[in-house]
Amino acid sequence: MYDFEYHKPGSLADAVKLLSADPDARPISGGQTLLPALKHRLNKPTSVVDLSGIAELRGIKREGNKLVIGALAKHVEVATSPEVKAAIPALAQMAGTIGDTQVRNRGTIGGSVANNDPAADYPSAVLGLNATIVTDKRRIAADDFFQGMFTTALEPGELLVAIEFPIPEKAGYAKMRNPASRYVMAGAFVAKTGGAVRVAINGAGPGVFRQTEMEKALTANWSPDAVAGVKQDADGLNSDIHGSAEYRAHLVTVMAKRAVANAG
Amino acid sequence: MPQVTLTVNGKTSTVDVEGRTLLVELLREKLRLTGTHVGCDTSQCGACVVHVDGESVKACTILALQANGSQVTTIEGLAKPDGTLHPMQEAFREYHALQCGFCTPGMVMSAIDLVQKHPDGMSEKEIREGLEGNLCRCTGYHNIVKAIAAAQEVMHGRAQSLAPAAE
Missing domain, CATH: 3.30.465.10 (Uridine Diphospho-n-acetylenolpyruvylglucosamine Reductase; domain 3)
Known part of the structure; x- marks a missing residue:
């Protein structure tokens, strides 16, 4: 890790001031992602601003x-x-x-x-x-x-x-973890809030995204069977040594089914 | 140079550190408490687990400066001054819950936090899940789980002394 200055401001205003004054300053809270990244020298902040003392x-x-x-x-x-x-x-x-x-x-x-x-x-x-x-x-x-x-x-x-x-009427989450790293290979969060259904997929693509076909299917019929027939397009999903895009696409449907079952 | 003041195993120290100094580096290199191990240095193996203000944390993934003002307990702080082992240490010995011993300090510190967080006791499955953040390179998990199951009975006062391990 490269060295940096450490600041621990006591208020949100002071933290914003420190971060605004220096474009190479980075905020830290738990540090469970930032510190491993700094060890890999993926980032070289001039200073680290510890937010843990800010009551707001x-x-x-x-x-x-x-x-x-x-x-x-x-x-x-x-x-x-x-x-x-x-x-x-x-x-x-x-x-x-x-x-x-x-x-x-x-x-x-x-x-x-x-x-x-x-x-x-x-x-x-x-x-x-x-x-x-x-x-x-x-x-x-x-x-x-x-x-x-x-x-x-x-x-x-x-x-x-x-x-x-x-606060939703119903919500459920399911994920498939990589057996070694335990990171998410594919996850699905389903929710019905004020009558509106949303399905969010994490782990499978380069970023979290909404699965709108599954949202339509669950709006018509809130049940695991409703999403079972909805296939996720593998195009654009992550493909690496842990799983191909096609495998992740398959997992998306399985996780969505389990998430609906978990939601009840 | 910034300074950190913290209380480790009941003794308060003030130490000069760099911004980037990790808590585990402070413990091992400044305070010479080398019972806390560095296995992977990537937050995965748990050999460096210590308690900061009563919570188990990976000492390789917290800056020394983030621990300023805190109470830290390491493996060296568990036994009584007369050498009487903590029930968890005693259980690890009785149940032969170590092979090479490298992961043991972190396992013991994680196990104590786990038992304290589950006053009603844990099943074998819950113990195994609770140890997700600790890796044993000898794969000696079975006896570690047995030791924790036995130690929780003593720690919660449900048993006067440790149940002996099977012959």
């Missing part, structure tokens, strides 16, 4: 028909939160399967969503639940936020503050 980024609370989760919420906190378990049990269940115990004790929802790793779990929940990303500057709809592999609508220096999840 904390908290999990129910606000009417929304669940608002602060960017600093660790995976273990989302997995065990009574508010999350009551409002969106599929989200708590997902959080409890990210990485391993030690990663869940450090990694945060804000970090995972802002990083937008194609094999990450949270992006499919954010997209499937039609969540809103709240930053220090604006509110961004999930459909506009994710822009492909490791790319989001966040501008340099802009910080993710919280995520607002509308």
Whole structure:
């Protein structure tokens, strides 16, 4: 790892100031992705801005028909939160399967969503639940936020503050993990919110995406059988030593079926 | 040079570090606590697991500066000053839950956190799933799981002493 300066601001305003003043500064929260990336020298920040002391980024609370989760919420906190378990049990269940115990004790929802790793779990929940990303500057709809592999609508220096999840009638998640790395090979998050069905696929493509044919099928008939006949096009999906695009396309349908079954 | 003040196994130290210094480097190279191992250095193997403010974390994936002000427990901090082993250490010995021993410090630290988080006890399956972040290069998982199953009974006060391992 190259050396860098370390800052730990106490307020959101101070963090934004530090990040805006230096285009080569990087924010860090749990660091479970950033630190491995820095060890590989994939990134050379001049300074690292530790967000963990910022109270404005904390908290999990129910606000009417929304669940608002602060960017600093660790995976273990989302997995065990009574508010999350009551409002969106599929989200708590997902959080409890990210990485391993030690990663869940450090990694945060804000970090995972802002990083937008194609094999990450949270992006499919954010997209499937039609969540809103709240930053220090604006509110961004999930459909506009994710822009492909490791790319989001966040501008340099802009910080993710919280995520607002509308509370669905039904939601479910299923994933196939790589047996060695445990990263997602293909995952599906299905949700019915205010009568509208959304299906978000992670792991299979270069970024999380909506499977609109499955959404139509589930709108007509909410059941695992409804998606069983919907084939995912392999074109554009990831192909690597762990699985071909065709295999991942097959997994998308299987995971969508399981996600609907999990949603009940 | 930045400084980190933290309490490791009950002893408070202030150490000069670089921004990039990892907690595991501070423990091993500055404090000479070499019981915490570095296996993969890529957050996968769990040989470096320590407790930071009571939570198990991979010490290779946290900056020393991120641990400033925290309470850290390493494998060296488990036994009592008179040498009496922690019930989990005792169970690893009784159940021969180690072969080469490289993964053992991380396994023990993860196992203690796991048992503490499950006051109602864990099934064998739950123990195995809970150890997802720890790899044993000898593949000696069976006895590790048996040791944790036995130790949880002592740690939760359901057994006075460790059940002996089968002959």
